[in-house]
Amino acid sequence: LLSIVDKLSGDSGIGRTLRLAYDFRNAAAYLKYLWFSGEGEFKSFLPWGTLEPDALRGEIENILNEQSTDIEPALAGAVEQARHLKDAYKTPLAVDIALDRAYYRYAARNLPEGEYFSRWMAVMSDWANLKSFVRVINFGLNRKLFWETFAEGGDIPAGKFKEAIDLDTDSIPAVFIHTEYGSRLSDVIKTALGGEMSGLDLFFRAKLMELYRYTRYCIFGPELLWAYAMTKQEEINTLRVILRAKGAKLPFEMIREVISVVLE
Structure with missing residues (x-):
């Protein structure tokens, strides 16, 4: 399905936007593993994104270690925000929320304009x-988490x-x-x-x-x-x-x- 969309989307950005959804989901899952589990080997990567699992893992580690990265800037920014929210609110839900919001903002900027x-x-x-x-x-979480990630x-x-x-x-x-x-x-x-x-x-x-x-x-x-x-x-x-x-x-x-x- 994604291969068909890639061929048909041309310069519209639709194919890349669909594939990046899996990069954002993979990043969220991997960050929760790093910060809230860390046991065993992480094997939950979905294979349909723009990056292979090892490449995405390496880029995330680069961001967390404050090194340069070549991944989509919106995804890099989402990883940074997820770290901030994790430190502030101490919950894996903050990671999901951060990556979801960042993806929707990316889609809003990159999908074609129109009603x-x-x-x-x-x-x-x-x-x-x-x-x-x-x-x-x-979950009785701090209300500030909601307002900090509110989607316009x-x-x-x-x-x-x-x-x-x-x-x-x-x-x-x-x-x-x-x-x-x-x-x-x-x-x-x-x-x-x-x-x-x-x-x-x-x-x-x-x-x-x-x-x-x-x-x-x-x-x-x-x-x-x-x-x-x-x-x-x-x-x-x-x-x-x-x-x-x-x-x-x-x-x-x-x-x-x-x-x-x-x-x-």
Whole structure:
């Protein structure tokens, strides 16, 4: 899939943006291993990024040792911010948040301009902010972590989070009823604050799938290519879920909600 996108994307930056997502994810996993585990050999690199595992590992070590590096500047900056947040907040969640935010900022700068990609970034920013918000609340983390990594550009304004962040958990969901996403989001947040985060992820994955389906009405190539690539990634991930469920002999009902995201 990524090879096809590489060939079709030309100078649009879409192929590189997709591949860099794996570099950011690999960097987050490796940093958490270094700082919070460090046992055994690290073997969790995903193989679809712009760098081979050994090369990425070496570049990360260079950054941490304050030596020069040739990797994407946005990724190098994310590693530096992750170190700062790790030192300040002492939690692996800070590493995930730092790398996620840095990748979204990279995508916003490097994807083609236009209403379609701006809408994609808005949904991704709202998803990232809500996920970070719920984690900070559920784990009793310093609220400054949320504000230090807040992603601009979403449809949910910062004022909503300011209103909600110091409320008790029972009162928080109601703050988000009157947003772009309607009352359904309030129900999803309530469930997430109860410890079940999967519903929040499924909600925003479904919102993104709605956006990808909208591209059938687009006449421009970059939007169609992006939607094709992201939809295929969802389908591949869904196939993985089905195969793992069959291997573990899990009943279909346990995965019905997960796979419903890719079905119209």
